[in-house]
Amino acid sequence: MAPNTTASTIVDPFADHRWSESSRAPHIEVRDVTVSFGAYTAIRDIELNIARGEFVSLIGHSGCGKSTLLNLMAGLGRPTAGTIRIEGQIVEGPGADRCMVFQHHGLLPWLSVYDNIYVAVDAARRTHSAEEKAARTQRVLQAVRMWDHRTKKPGMLSGGQRQRVAVARAFAVAPSVLLLDEPFGAVDALTKRALHRELVELSSIVGSTETVVMVTHDIDEAIFLSDRIVVMTDGPAAGIREIVDVPIERPRTLADVMHSAVYIELRDHLLALLGDDEPR
Amino acid sequence: MSALSEQRVAVGLRIGGRHVEVPAAKIARSIAVNVGSMMAAAAILGFIWAMATATVGDDLPGPVVTMKTFLSLISDPFYDRGPNDKGIGLQLAASLWRVFRGFAVGTVVAIPLGVLLGANAVTRRILDPIVQVLRPVSPLAWFPIGLVTLKSAPDAAVFVVFITSLWPTVINTAFGVSSIPQSHRNVARVFEFSPATYVRRVMLPHSLPHILVGLRLSLGIAWVVIVAAEMLSGGTGIGFYVWDAWNALDLQRVISAILLIGIVGLLLDRMVSIIARRFEYPEVP
Numbered sequence: 096m097a098p099n100t101t102a103s104t105i106v107d108p109f110a111d112h113r114w115s116e117s118s119r120a121p122h123i124e125v126r127d128v129t130v131s132f133g134a135y136t137a138i139r140d141i142e143l144n145i146a147r148g149e150f151v152s153l154i155g156h157s158g159c160g161k162s163t164l165l166n167l168m169a170g171l172g173r174p175t176a177g178t179i180r181i182e183g184q185i186v187e188g189p190g191a192d193r194c195m196v197f198q199h200h201g202l203l204p205w206l207s208v209y210d211n212i213y214v215a216v217d218a219a220r221r222t223h224s225a226e227e228k229a230a231r232t233q234r235v236l237q238a239v240r241m242w243d244h245r246t247k248k249p250g251m252l253s254g255g256q257r258q259r260v261a262v263a264r265a266f267a268v269a270p271s272v273l274l275l276d277e278p279f280g281a282v283d284a285l286t287k288r289a290l291h292r293e294l295v296e297l298s299s300i301v302g303s304t305e306t307v308v309m310v311t312h313d314i315d316e317a318i319f320l321s322d323r324i325v326v327m328t329d330g331p332a333a334g335i336r337e338i339v340d341v342p343i344e345r346p347r348t349l350a351d352v353m354h355s356a357v358y359i360e361l362r363d364h365l366l367a368l369l370g371d372d373e374p375r
Numbered sequence: 376m377s378a379l380s381e382q383r384v385a386v387g388l389r390i391g392g393r394h395v396e397v398p399a400a401k402i403a404r405s406i407a408v409n410v411g412s413m414m415a416a417a418a419i420l421g422f423i424w425a426m427a428t429a430t431v432g433d434d435l436p437g438p439v440v441t442m443k444t445f446l447s448l449i450s451d452p453f454y455d456r457g458p459n460d461k462g463i464g465l466q467l468a469a470s471l472w473r474v475f476r477g478f479a480v481g482t483v484v485a486i487p488l489g490v491l492l493g494a495n496a497v498t499r500r501i502l503d504p505i506v507q508v509l510r511p512v513s514p515l516a517w518f519p520i521g522l523v524t525l526k527s528a529p530d531a532a533v534f535v536v537f538i539t540s541l542w543p544t545v546i547n548t549a550f551g552v553s554s555i556p557q558s559h560r561n562v563a564r565v566f567e568f569s570p571a572t573y574v575r576r577v578m579l580p581h582s583l584p585h586i587l588v589g590l591r592l593s594l595g596i597a598w599v600v601i602v603a604a605e606m607l608s609g610g611t612g613i614g615f616y617v618w619d620a621w622n623a624l625d626l627q628r629v630i631s632a633i634l635l636i637g638i639v640g641l642l643l644d645r646m647v648s649i650i651a652r653r654f655e656y657p658e659v660p
Contacts, residue, residue, distance in 0.1 A: 169565055170564075170565075171561055171564060171565070188564075189564045189565045189566075189567060190567075191567060193565075194565060194566070195561075195565045197558060197561065197562070199558060200659075201558050201559070201561065201562045202659065203559060203562065203576065203577065203580070204656050204657065204658065204659045205580035205581070205656040206576065206580075214566075214568070214572065214576050215566045217572070218566045218567055218568045218569065218572055219566060219567065221569075248656050248657050249657075249659045250656060250657025250658055250659045251657055254660075257659070264566075268566065
């Protein structure tokens with residue numbers, strides 16, 4: 096991926112993928128997906144194609160079923176109707192091609208930071224040698240600046256540090272699809288900026304992650320990171336209200352994005368779409 | 376104490392897995408507080424006891440005479456003058472050995488049983504009624520069953536310890552296993568943990584604190600039950616000792632034995648809780 100890394104410019108790993116291969120079969124294909132829990136319908140008739148190399152955000156109010164949709168892609172749930180395909184294969188359960196960063200980090204509290212990553216690497220790459228797995232664990236921990244904290248347990252870390260480890264763990268198993276479920280929802284605004292930067296850096300260092308789907312309710316985060324933003328309607332029976340393109344050149348820096356006219360326009364548009372006064 | 380604090384003496388301790396330097400003055404103060412409160416507790420107990428002997432229980436020996444007997448008993452605890460005259464240390468050791476055997480076998484049975492109960496709805500449906508029916512049975516009711524199968528009264532006492540120390544471990548293990556948060560299960564699924572990895576890295580570490588609570592309760596019950604069981608089985612053991620002293624109408628020995636039983640029970644409990652602390656981990660908010 097993009098080779099030039101200087102201190103001032105952030106290399107955007109998603110730069111070369113965008114749209115370039117989208118004319119072919121979508122990497123993730125959501126077709127007529129409905130999820131019901133008994134009489135309650137969470138999401139209804141969702142249609143969404145995500146191209147290989149795209150970064151797509153799902154945005155909407157709490158309870159609009161965006162996490163439900165993400166869980167379906169992860170294989171943690173099955174649609175009541177419709178299908179989800181990844182690389183043309185119907186998703187029937189979790190797979191090594193996908194990985195997820197959980198909303199509440201999902202780290203195992205009894206394992207050290209190092210062991211949390213190593214266990215995941217070990218499970219995903221059973222055939223690799225112990226040295227390779229250790230090297231990979233070290234690489235991702237260094238990338239998120241958590242190597243010095245490797246012996247600590249998650250309970251001794253700050254919220255931002257925990258989320259860093261959770262992101263590192265997902266990258267450590269080198270999935271081609273990365274699913275992020277409000278990964279930075281629990282961290283403060285300043286830490287969040289740093290984590291966004293690290294997410295971008297990490298994908299250039301560790302590579303192999305092609306497509307990213309992120310659930311968020313942070314408009315700025317969605318604009319900065321995404322190629323497209325899927326705005327969902329409120330539940331029950333949530334659907335897609337609009338899919339918004341983010342036509343900002345990559346690589347992006349936060350300053351560029353914040354100062355572009357497109358950003359302000361997009362932000363207003365998204366705010367209007369998500370605003371409470373907006374009719375359904 | 377003031378001299379110590381001026382010298383800034385510090386002692387390295389491990390607290391919650393972290394190395395902490397604690398000033399010696401602080402330690403000295405904490406020891407003084409502990410010793411002081413223990414002496415206060417002993418004084419209150421002694422006072423109630425003395426009041427009881429002075430008023431309602433004038434057949435009971437008072438604290439002072441009993442303490443004399445107590446001290447003479449523990450000054451020579453391990454003498455052995457034949458089957459009917461052994462030191463109180465030997466009696467306690469015999470009881471502890473029985474508790475240990477019954478408890479060990481009980482643990483080996485209880486933990487897998489608890490896992491089966493907690494992990495799976497089908498096994499829970501089958502096993503739960505069995506546990507619920509057997510659990511409230513009074514320990515001594517099992518004694519004849521042990522006697523008839525093992526053909527030995529001391530072994531029957533071990534059997535009673537075994538069967539009554541099962542339940543807290545079974546129930547707490549089942550709770551630990553069934554209370555694994557969905558988020559941890561999801562992690563195991565998304566990262567495709569093998570069943571062995573799941574058991575080793577998720578199920579056991581999450582359940583271990585609960586299992587240890589169960590073991591602590593079980594060991595406490597085992598120690599309570601052995602005294603009663605040995606009164607029935609006879610021969611050796613602290614329970615037999617109490618019964619033997621009662622038959623000799625030596626209440627000073629009875630009360631001394633009661634005190635020792637209590638102290639040993641306390642030490643057993645502390646032992647398990649010290650072990651349990653090793654497996655603690657900081658909670659994640």
